[in-house]
Amino acid sequence: MLDIRLIRENTDAVKQGLARRNFDAGVIDEVLKLDEKYREQRTRLEQKQAALNAASKAVGNWMGKLKKDPAAPVPKEITEALGSTPKGPDEAREGLRLFGDQISNIDRMIGEIGVEIDNRLRMVPNLPSPHTPVGKDETGNVVRKTWGEAPKPGFAPKAHWDLGKHYGLELEVGGRISGSGFPFFRGPLARLERALVNLYLDFHTRENGYTECWTPFMVRRETLVNSGQLPKFEEEMYQLGKGDELYLIPTAEVPLTSVHADSVLDKDHLPIRYCAFTPCFRREAGAAGKDTRGILRVHQFSKVELMVTTTPERSEEEHETLTRCAERVLELLELPYRRLELCSGDMGFGAQRCYDLEVFAIGVGKWLEVSSCSNFGDYQARRARIRFKDNDKQNKLCHTLNGSGLALPRVMIALLENYQDAEGRVRLPKALHAYYGKEVL
């Protein structure tokens, strides 16, 4: 979430940033009003609390003295807290009890205001970086680079949903078992899935210095709040019932971001780079009917995720590096792609800057998003309390970044469609030969 102090002190800049995201900044004024009230009451509470603490301490001393001298005077702390002089210790205790109740009431009220502020703040997206192009929606995205050429076969290329039938793409089976959007692969595609995962992980761990992680696929609600999926995207999430209160992860970003939640990291250990293979579960609630043929958009898919925790000074640089790591996978697979820089209006909730990688698949004739590389700045770190000890010995918030490296289904689509020949054979790129065990699918 955003820094309340930033909102307080740079209100206009915050509002302008949010406006670039088409976010109604009205909630900012509400937050500011609540914040003012919060601080006002907090000061009041602390004064009373201090008086009570002093008086409570004095009670102990006083009782000790009373044992030796029944005429020991009432300590001034008690008189000050109560606003009057009690006749004896019993009256003092009774008075302090009431005083304490009063304090709890204020405390409760402050707590409620705090929750109100938090709830609102959690719904406010991150501010776009100054580098982020300004735009309303996906039409404002900017193509930063294009790599490779889409093959131009001398025949009409088939889409993967037709081609895939020969290689074990059995959507009806998945549908029967679980429902639509849960693909079932038998034989070649199942093996290709495994080959791709291995290639990705080997590449990122051996060449790019990422540490491989294996994470839980179900997480607590709190974990989703840390990385920003909740409370905003409740309807996207699969949740387990029967009192388990667990959610299926929509991406490995979720568990990976929480690895260092609530900790102060050693600056010398940064940046920390993790990669993890996990299945991802998404309801895709908002995207009904859009690009759903074949395995273009599914409820369960595999992905290798890259995640970096670093210092603010390094995050821009790490963002470029991370994006390059994802791009190089596409280059290894010799698939044509382009890098889009998302504009302010199209960026994900927590991102301050984001690149999407899209691969071109000739069967469907479309650019398909296979990776989204985001720099979250300190937005996630603030929620998850991920900090580092800086040279000046201050604890500061880390910056977090992540990106897919890569998502499987759409890469499979591109492999099938771009590498097909007139007879429907699919010749695999060199990098996959050893992993797949054959040169053709």
Add this chain to the structure above:
RNA sequence: GGAGGAGUGGCAGAGUGGUCGAUUGCGGCGGUUUUGAAAACCGCUGUGGGCUUCGGCUCACCGGGGGUUCGAAUCCCUCCUCCUCCGCCA
């Protein structure tokens, strides 16, 4: 699933109702000593928030939440996590 035990500052580990935000050790920082280093000795060393005349003042935090009490690390309830043993099962 059953029975026990434990969660305290960067780490280790005291503390069972008041003067404890917390003894001590290690680590870290600064200093004395030394040609330099080590050793020894001395001092400092948690986090988050509010107020501030920027000198400070103050509140909260001993796994999370709630309660008892004038007062809780300490007592009670509850949840979470870890460990040990038993059972069951990949």
